[in-house]
Amino acid sequence: MIRDRAEELETFHIRHFAKQMGERSASANGHHSELTDEEVIALAKGAKNAGKFEALWGGDTSGYASHSEADQALISLLAFYTQDEGQLDSLYRQSALCREKWIERPDYRQRTIQRALSNLTDTYAPADDGAQMVVGNGHANFPSPSPSLYKDEGRGRKLEAVKFSDMEMPGPRRYLLKAIVLAAYVTLLYGDGGVAKSLLALALAVAIAGDAKEWLGREVESCPYFTWTSSSTQRSRPGVFTNCVVVRDSILLPRICST
Amino acid sequence: MSALGHPAREAFTAALEACKEHGVELMVVDSLGPALQGDAEAARDVIGFFQKSIEPFRAEGIAILIIDHQSRLQAGQSYQSKGAFGSVFKTNLARSVIQAQATERGEGTLTVRRGRRSTTSDL
Numbered sequence: 148m149i150r151d152r153a154e155e156l157e158t159f160h161i162r163h164f165a166k167q168m169g170e171r172s173a174s175a176n177g178h179h180s181e182l183t184d185e186e187v188i189a190l191a192k193g194a195k196n197a198g199k200f201e202a203l204w205g206g207d208t209s210g211y212a213s214h215s216e217a218d219q220a221l222i223s224l225l226a227f228y229t230q231d232e233g234q235l236d237s238l239y240r241q242s243a244l245c246r247e248k249w250i251e252r253p254d255y256r257q258r259t260i261q262r263a264l265s266n267l268t269d270t271y272a273p274a275d276d277g278a279q280m281v282v283g284n285g286h287a288n289f290p291s292p293s294p295s296l297y298k299d300e301g302r303g304r305k306l307e308a309v310k311f312s313d314m315e316m317p318g319p320r321r322y323l324l325k326a327i328v329l330a331a332y333v334t335l336l337y338g339d340g341g342v343a344k345s346l347l348a349l350a351l352a353v354a355i356a357g358d359a360k361e362w363l364g365r366e367v368e369s370c371p372y373f374t375w376t377s378s379s380t381q382r383s384r385p386g387v388f389t390n391c392v393v394v395r396d397s398i399l400l401p402r403i404c405s406t
Numbered sequence: 407m408s409a410l411g412h413p414a415r416e417a418f419t420a421a422l423e424a425c426k427e428h429g430v431e432l433m434v435v436d437s438l439g440p441a442l443q444g445d446a447e448a449a450r451d452v453i454g455f456f457q458k459s460i461e462p463f464r465a466e467g468i469a470i471l472i473i474d475h476q477s478r479l480q481a482g483q484s485y486q487s488k489g490a491f492g493s494v495f496k497t498n499l500a501r502s503v504i505q506a507q508a509t510e511r512g513e514g515t516l517t518v519r520r521g522r523r524s525t526t527s528d529l
Contacts, residue, residue: 338506370431
């Protein structure tokens with residue numbers, strides 16, 4: 148006779164394999180967390196609401212009408228850091244709140260996690276990584292590019308809807324090279340190797356950095372420039388970046404570094 | 407400055423500081439392949455590069471001129487129909503796109519035609 152030992156097996160699995168799973172946990176809802184379980188816990192313990200987290204993590208349900216509400220509160224706190232259902236489940240099981248109801252009732256687990264995800268209004272974003280926001284019902288957790296178009300506008304600002312009629316009319320476009328290179332935007336210059344792309348860019352930059360009023364028949368706006376070049380472009384050391392800094396009227400041409 | 411031995415991400419951070427210090431308004435990235443340090447055909451890598459490495463410059467009001475390559479011509483393809491090599495997001499995330507094409511090669515001379523599209527202007 149083979150006895151049903153599913154619960155014991157699950158306990159064994161959690162005890163011995165939860166950490167490995169947490170490092171890149173399986174994602175039931177298609178989300179893969181960038182953070183390990185340990186990182187999530189450390190972040191939660193270092194947050195402003197760390198007291199609340201630590202109490203729940205330690206199994207303290209005081210202040211909640213029921214254990215289920217405490218479960219919901221803990222999952223909601225964790226969901227700020229990870230929207231990976233598998234990782235949320237794994238994390239909860241490591242907490243002292245974990246109980247039979249969670250282990251034996253997949254419907255309860257899923258409902259609790261789904262409620263936390265659907266109520267999300269914001270998610271954790273690393274300090275150097277721009278903003279990550281949840282838009283809409285909370286299931287869409289796509290990193291959102293910073294909304295800033297110009298200097299400092301938008302960064303760290305809560306998104307809000309505005310009417311076009313309330314917006315100021317944009318001014319004329321500002322070009323560094325008339326009708327081609329827009330200020331504060333990206334211009335892509337591409338082509339086959341050997342068609343003088345780098346030379347063109349350098350010539351344009353020199354024109355812009357100098358006092359030239361025109362370049363190839365187009366108006367230019369004078370401003371300093373900085374050029375980033377890789378030594379692989381100079382056909383020497385692949386993948387190694389070298390230097391070239393130009394500030395207005397003084398130009399330091401690329402120098403291959405050999406240190 | 408030299409970023410020898412540093413990852414591109416760190417070098418971009420240092421470049422941004424230099425740009426701010428000197429009031430730079432145009433940065434030329436020559437070229438995208440080595441700077442990307444990822445898979446040029448992967449949307450995730452390209453979008454991530456623009457978001458993490460390029461956007462901070464734009465946020466400071468700095469224009470970026472990126473030099474890139476295109477894939478080799480296949481039989482039956484025209485030069486003008488070729489886009490930048492890899493993910494379409496390279497061009498989708500650029501406001502202005504220019505294709506350089508050599509039309510005449512002489513002794514000591516090279517004639518280059520500017521073509522392709524721009525989302526901004528009268529190209």
